[in-house]
Amino acid sequence: MIPLRWRATHFPPSPPEQNDGVCLDGEATVGRVLLNDHGPTRGEWMWSMTACAPGVDARAFEASGRLPTKEEAKAAVEQAYARFVAAYTNARDHWQKHCAELKARMERFQASRGSSWP
Secondary structure (H helix, E strand, O other), X not given: OOOOEEEEOOOOOOOOOOOEEEEEEOOEEEEEEEEOOOOXXXXXXXXXXXOOOOOOOHHHOOOEEEEOOHHHHHHHHHHXXXXXXXXXXXXXXXXXXXXXXXXXXXXXXXXXXXXXXX
């Protein structure tokens, strides 16, 4: 089993969101859950698994949806990520490398502009 962890979404200076969270595999974000506060699906938890890799057809398995509880939505993200990893030998390594490269590019960009972004 892949050791995943969950963290509340945080957009400083606002406090962390209790009804919005991201799933992490190491430092790589692999999915998100969010309580829908509006419209006909108000009260449902939206979920999505966001990882991708060459050779993996995300249409081959469910990667997003809505569920009645936060725990069900979190489990759906974790199950979708497990299917993603199982679909391609190097899928997990590819996604983690991609996220690390994206983070490094963002840090270089911030350094070039003299600004920081948490």
